[in-house]
Amino acid sequence: MTRSVDVAVIGLGAAGSATALSLARRGLRVAGFDRHTPPHPWGSTHGRSRVIREAYYESPVYVPLVQRARDLWLQLERDSGRPLLRVTGGLMLGPPDGSLIAGSRHSAEIHGLPFECLEGSELRRRFPIFRPGPDTVGLYEPRAGFLDPEAAVEAALTLARAAGAELWFETLVRGWETRGDGLLLTTSAGPIHAGRAVLAVGPWLGEWPPHQKRPPEIERQVMLWFTPCANRSQFSAEVAPVFIWEWSRGRLFYGIPDHGTGFKVARHHEGVLTAPDTVDRTVGEVEVAELRELLARCIPDANGSLRESAVCLYTNTPDRHFTVGLHPAEPRVVLLSPCSGHGFKFASVLGEVAADLATGVTPGFDLAAFDPRRAMA
Ligand SMILES: Cc1cc2nc3c(=O)[nH]c(=O)nc-3n(C[C@H](O)[C@H](O)[C@H](O)COP(=O)(O)OP(=O)(O)OC[C@H]3O[C@@H](n4cnc5c(N)ncnc54)[C@H](O)[C@@H]3O)c2cc1C
Structure with a gap:
């Protein structure tokens, strides 16, 4: 039967x-x-960490969901006895009118979330590992952090x-x-x-x-873990926040502080389209070099030896x-x-x-x- x-x-x-x-x-x-x-x-x-943040730049509609999600992650932590959520604070960096900063601010204001706007010498003093240019400001949210997937x-x-x-x-x-x-x-x-x-x-x-009329697109993404070449203690999860950086209009990369496995960085999108059973899981030298260029410009002390790399998949809707x-x-x-x-x-x-x-x-x-x-x- x-x-x-x-x-x-x-x-x-x-x-x-x-x-x-x-x-x-x-x-x-x-x-x-x-x-x-x-x-x-x-x-x-996979990849040992995922950013969780509340001042959601993509749309304020996500905020009540992430608030309930956070409660449920904490409940799962209690019920399983396993640490799952690490609160580090989250720093969004980019042009003040870019989608990341303006969108995060919009969600934070609509939902009355705690946040701070930082710029110039104050931004560099608070977060010395980052080297923002003159047109880059920061939005810091204290409740952000990362989860262990x-x-x-x-x-x-x-x-x-x-x-x-x-x-x-x-x-x-x-x-x-x-x-x-x-x-x-x-x-x-x-x-x-x-x-x-x-x-x-x-x-x-x-x-x-x-x-849907259009099938989801499967996008190859590369994650890299570096051993910082200077000021290593400043990259640890005790000190550094998770971050997302709009380094050029509409182009983002992000990172997660070192919690024993290196400083993790990755681009958000810009990967090739693929399929889960045929994706190329080898990370190429060019891909590493491209991320190193970003690090050299934005977070130079992170640009040490490459510790690990991995390929993961996004399932994108239009x-x-x-x-x-x-x-x-x-x-x-x-x-x-x-x-x-x-x-x-x-x-x-x-x-x-x-x-x-x-x-x-x-x-x-x-x-x-x-x-x-x-x-x-
Ligand atoms: C590099 C990278 C970084 C990311 N960073 C973040 C981040 O910082 N913060 C964040 O919130 N999100 C992040 N994401 C997105 C997040 O990880 C995904 O949205 C989430 O993991 C998707 O989960 P899922 O359950 O849909 O898919 P999966 O976890 O992949 O689960 C799908 C499961 O279905 C199984 N399956 C498939 N077909 C069948 C079948 N026919 N029969 C039986 N089983 C089947 C598979 O084996 C698999 O286990 C990131 C994603 C990637 C790739």
């Missing part, structure tokens, strides 16, 4: 692990599937299993068809009947029935907002794709939101910007 569950979660990375936990804690019969053994380095959730996925899955979820690793879900009042999923471990499903397959989303909502062609399926390069911080709350959607509960957030049906040119 075919196994039957209330909800199947397809993909147990950042978003799927949080969803499985939220559903299992509601007392539902949950089966989670992953083609790999999460946490793993083949999708979007691998530990978070592991913690959520361990607690989901403890709450009764069945977790199937190294198990591919190939598709679904409508069966009775639910779905029949085809998996590499056999068929499974699920009342509802949450599709949280990260960069593999393009393999599934389309939900407007760079997430995809969260019911599948337009199959309302028994919840689409959950919080990426475009900024989704990890929200995984905890969006797991809760997806669990709401899968159980007919109206989520308490404005999700219009993430509607899978939104018109795309």
